[in-house]
Structure formats: structure tokens, C-alpha cells
Amino acid sequence: MSESQKVAPSTEAAIMALLRSGVSDRQAARDHGIHHSTVRQIRLRNKTSEPFPSRVKFEDKKQGGFYWRDALPAIKGMQKLRSDASYSQHYAKIKVDSSDVIGVMCFGDQHIGAIGTDYNLFTELTDLILDTPNLYVAVMGDVVEMAIKLRSVAEICAQVLDPEMQLDFIESWVKEISHKVLWATWGNHESDRNEQAGGTSPVKRILAEKVPYFNGIGHVDLLVGTQTYKIATSHKFSGVTQADAGAGCKRYLRLEFPEGDIAMQGDCHRSSISAYHDGGNNRIAMTGGTLNIKSGFAQRYFSLKTSTAFPVVALWPDKKQAIPFFNVQQFMDTLGLTENV
Numbered sequence: 001m002s003e004s005q006k007v008a009p010s011t012e013a014a015i016m017a018l019l020r021s022g023v024s025d026r027q028a029a030r031d032h033g034i035h036h037s038t039v040r041q042i043r044l045r046n047k048t049s050e051p052f053p054s055r056v057k058f059e060d061k062k063q064g065g066f067y068w069r070d071a072l073p074a075i076k077g078m079q080k081l082r083s084d085a086s087y088s089q090h091y092a093k094i095k096v097d098s099s100d101v102i103g104v105m106c107f108g109d110q111h112i113g114a115i116g117t118d119y120n121l122f123t124e125l126t127d128l129i130l131d132t133p134n135l136y137v138a139v140m141g142d143v144v145e146m147a148i149k150l151r152s153v154a155e156i157c158a159q160v161l162d163p164e165m166q167l168d169f170i171e172s173w174v175k176e177i178s179h180k181v182l183w184a185t186w187g188n189h190e191s192d193r194n195e196q197a198g199g200t201s202p203v204k205r206i207l208a209e210k211v212p213y214f215n216g217i218g219h220v221d222l223l224v225g226t227q228t229y230k231i232a233t234s235h236k237f238s239g240v241t242q243a244d245a246g247a248g249c250k251r252y253l254r255l256e257f258p259e260g261d262i263a264m265q266g267d268c269h270r271s272s273i274s275a276y277h278d279g280g281n282n283r284i285a286m287t288g289g290t291l292n293i294k295s296g297f298a299q300r301y302f303s304l305k306t307s308t309a310f311p312v313v314a315l316w317p318d319k320k321q322a323i324p325f326f327n328v329q330q331f332m333d334t335l336g337l338t339e340n341v
Contacts, residue, residue, distance in 0.1 A: 089213065101315065101317065106266070106311050107288060109288060112144045113145035113165070135180070144167070144170055146163055149193055158296060185235045186216065187203075220232075245270040250285045
């Protein structure tokens with residue numbers, strides 16, 4: 001019989017009666033001498049909210065249930081476990097025992113592993129930091145290149161170290177320099193990229209085990225001698241503009257941290273310092289350059305001129321005075337520290 005065969009209403013009713021009794025489509029079709037697809041169409045056309053009887057009976061089907069109050073003890077337990085296991089923080093009180101002026105260098109965006117990074121300058125700056133007693137650093141993120149997003153073959157090929165060796169490199173460097181690092185922040189290259197791929201950041205763990213680590217915006221009370229300097233720090237603040245690399249820092253101080261004295265960030269690869277008066281307070285905004293001086297991405301979309309300057313803010317221990325310098329050499333020359341190198 002044809003699959004599209006029409007049947008009389010009485011036949012259709014009889015077929016539905018058979019189906020409701022548990023007879024299969026094919027058996028009902030054989031009983032009435034029609035194609036089984038016609039029976040299927042009849043069944044679908046006449047379906048009701050009541051299911052057809054089934055020959056299958058579950059003797060011990062488990063019935064689940066969920067009540068939100070029952071879940072709270074487990075949730076709170078995991079919250080505590082994760083908090084106890086975390087090394088990162090939002091606030092830090094850091095004390096530098098010194099009767100001399102100290103310098104804090106805004107040092108980030110090294111991009112270790114990138115083929116365009118100036119490794120000679122990286123070595124010179126590291127040695128300078130290690131050999132200058134009153135010079136300290138804030139590691140401002142993007143210390144590694146970590147091109148792992150698979151968005152561009154060219155970007156991945158522009159690495160001289162694979163991701164694992166980049167981690168080995170930074171771990172070795174941090175062991176050598178950690179006593180001169182005041183704190184470290186997240187960076188989009190190592191934090192965002194690794195978190196998107198694997199849910200965590202190995203660089204965070206390397207840094208956070210040694211020094212205070214901010215996995216977002218951080219507020220620092222930096223005690224130098226008898227003075228306390230309130231510093232906002234992050235790899236980047238919202239609001240950076242083409243005209244003013246420090247605009248994000250200034251915006252954050254005004255809107256979110258009115259008691260702050262200083263804000264510093266990396267990310268934009270444009271060095272800048274601003275000493276200004278705002279809301280009755282003297283403030284400083286600082287942004288660092290980069291060591292990735294031959295970035296193909298930057299040379300194609302931004303500029304052929306990359307800033308390798310990393311600003312330093314000088315902090316006095318006996319009076320509330322902070323003075324920013326555009327780079328570390330200006331700081332050392334002005335304070336007569338060159339002989340300590």
C-alpha cells in the first residue's frame with residue numbers, strides 16, 4: 001500500500017485504539033493493511049497529553065531532588081577552602097626599613113619569550129635593580145609573552161621560548177630578584193590567556209609564593225620610615241587614552257581611591273609620569289614602557305617607536321614627599337646613586 005494512503009475516520013479511530021492499548025505502529029498497519037508510516041502519521045496527528053502504555057516497568061528507579069539550603073554547607077566549605085588556598089590579595093601593607101630615600105620602579109611588560117624583546121636591556125635592568133640598595137620594583141604584569149590563544153600562527157611563531165620554558169625562565173628570575181620586589185600584579189598575557197585555556201595562571205603561582213600578588217586591582221599601604229604612601233596598582237586601569245597614557249590611573253584615583261597618593265600601571269607600553277594636584281591632594285600617575293621593542297603587532301598597528309622607559313617614584317622616609325622620575329637613570333643621577341651600580 002502507498003505510504004500516503006488516506007484512511008476513513010472510522011479506521012483512524014480503530015488504529016488509535018490499538019495504539020493506546022500498546023500495539024506497535026507496524027502491527028496496527030498489518031492489521032489494517034496499510035503502510036506503517038501512515039500509522040505513524042495518524043499517531044502523531046492524534047497525539048494527546050497522555051502517553052501510550054509501556055511494557056517497561058522500572059522497579060527501583062532513583063528519584064533525585066535538590067534543596068538549596070542543603071547545598072549551603074558544602075558551598076561555604078568550598079569558599080573557605082579556596083580562600084585558604086589562594087595566595088592573591090586585594091590589600092597589602094608593606095614596610096621598607098630605611099632612613100634613606102627609596103625608589104619604586106614600575107617594571108612590567110617584559111614579554112619574556114617574545115622574539116622582539118630586548119634581552120640585553122632586561123639583563124642590564126635586572127643587574128641595576130640587584131646592585132642598587134635603595135631601588136625596589138613593582139612587577140606590573142605581562143612578564144611573559146605566552147602566545148597560546150591560537151588566534152594567529154604568526155604570533156605563536158614569534159616566540160623564542162615555548163610556554164613551558166617561559167615559566168622556567170620567570171621562576172628562575174624571580175628566585176634571584178624577589179628580595180627587591182615589593183609586589184606583583186596580574187597581566188593579560190599570562191593571566192587572561194592561561195585562565196581562558198586552563199582556568200588558572202602558573203605565573204601567578206610563581207610570583208604569589210614569593211611576594212604580595214594582586215590578581216586584580218591592588219591597594220598598597222607602603223610604609224617607608226615614618227611615612228605611609230597609599231598606592232593603587234594594577235596591570236591596567238580603565239580609561240587610558242591616546243592623548244594621556246596615565247588617564248586610567250588618574251580616573252581611578254579620583255573615582256575609586258580618593259585617599260590615594262599614587263597609581264601605577266603597565267599594559268599600554270607607553271611610559272608616562274604625571275605629578276598633579278587633584279581634590280586637595282598631591283598625586284602621581286605612572287605608566288611603564290615595555291621591553292618588547294620589536295613587536296610585529298605594535299609595528300603594524302601602533303608605532304615604530306617603542307618606549308623602554310620604566311618610571312621610578314622616589315619616596316622620602318622622614319616627610320611625605322614623592323617625586324616621579326621618567327626612568328631609572330634619572331632617578332639614580334638625581335639622587336647621586338650612580339656610584340652604587
